[in-house]
Amino acid sequence: MPAQIYSPFQKFNFSNKQCFLSGQILNSEEEKIQVFPQWLMTLYNLEDQPFKLLDETIATYKDLKIPCSAAINDEFLEPLEKDIAAAFANGYDGVKALDTSKLYRWAAKLLYGIIFNEIQAGIRLMHSQGEDFNISQSIIHKFSHLHMMLQSINLPLHFEDFTPYSLFLFRVDNNEAEFGYRDEINTQTFALRIKDFGLVICLxxxxxxxxxxxxxxxxxxxxxxxPIQFEEFSGRVFYSNYLFNRLPEYNILPVGDEIYIEAMPLRGMSSKPLFDDWINKTYGQVLENFWKNWGFLLLEIIKNPEKPMSFLFDKDGNKINAADIELPN
Structure with a gap:
């Protein structure tokens, strides 16, 4: 029988009775996995650390779980986690050697797990107020496509001559104890800065x-x-992905037991550029947030509105050496 893509957004099914990835009915509502894998939480003592949801409620990292069938977890997700954990254990060199599609699937699974928890929280909040849960069509469009791509973990699903993501990897002189994580679920942007590397993915x-x-x-x-240079580059990517103004469309082509996903041209029928105009004041606000650890304020960052502060390039456009930057790590 040909593989079937599961589409939870069609019936808006986000109960704990079905596997988040396959839609399979679960034996129990306790059949769940952690959104942040146990090996990562143990490494950085994250279990009881606060994690703020969009409705302003505070969960802990260990509270974030998603319903998942034991069979899917054992056959597909655990092997992926083992590969990622082994690569991360070897730092930048281990991550660099890893197939980028595995990094993409792992980051997509983590971000989708957060999205799943956000949706559940939103549904609970609206129902407690006697209202239906509403979400914009463009957000549904993005989330449902992310979920479709995610099923390349457990289905014979192939991306036909395109890569659904952008991925940037750097060696970073991090404080070894620091866990630097950031996401933006509306634009589906993910950043992780740990060990001796930093990773940014537009999913x-x-x-x-x-x-x-x-x-x-x-x-x-x-x-x-x-680290401040990595955060600067991350800020650039988070901001540009906010400026990205297309909703990618795809054709789904079942061929025998396989499923091929074909990307429609991003330019489509529009002559408009793919990205809206870059506004330095808005970018400065992004940097202020990304540079919170170092206390730089917006007025300092955009003192020269034409050339915001940078630790990557000097005023003449030359690269700044990390060793020449004197800031607390």
Missing amino acids: QDNGANGMYHREIYDQIKGDTLH
Whole structure:
């Protein structure tokens, strides 16, 4: 029988009775897995750390779980976790050697797990107020496509001549005890800065942000970055993905037992550029947030509105060496 893609957004099914990935009915509502894998939580003592949801409620990392069949977990998710954990144990070199599609699936699973918890929290809140849960069609469009791509974990699903994501990896001179995690679920942007590396992924842009930042990335990808430099590059990517103004569309082509996903051209019928105009004041606000650890304020960052503060390049456009940056790590 040909593989079937599970589409939870069609009937908006986010109960704990069905597997988040396959839609399979579970034996018990306790059949769940952690969103943040146990090995990662143990490494950074995250279990009881606070995690703020969009409705302003505070959960802990260990509270974030998703319904998942034991068979799916054993056959597909655990092997993926083992590969990622082993790569992360070897730091930058281990991650660099890993197939980027595995990193993508792992990050997508984690982000989708957070989305699943956010939706459940939103449904509970609306129902407690006697209202139906509403979510915009464009957000449903993005989330449902992310979930479809995620099923490349457990289905013979192939991306036909395209990559659904942009991925940036750096060696970073991190404080070894620091767990630097950041996401933006509306734009589906993910960043992780741990051990001796930093990773940024745009999970559903068909590589557009990779093209947008190619010139800068090519200049710095071989360097060891100071954490503030990595956060600057992350800020650029988070902001550009916010400016990305297309909703990617796909054709689904079942061929025998396989499923092929074909990306429609991003330009489509529009002559409008793929990205809205870059506004330095808004970018400065992003940087202020990303540089919170170092206490830089917006007024300092955009003192020169034409050239916001940068720790990657000096005023003449030359690269700044991480060793020359004197800030607390």
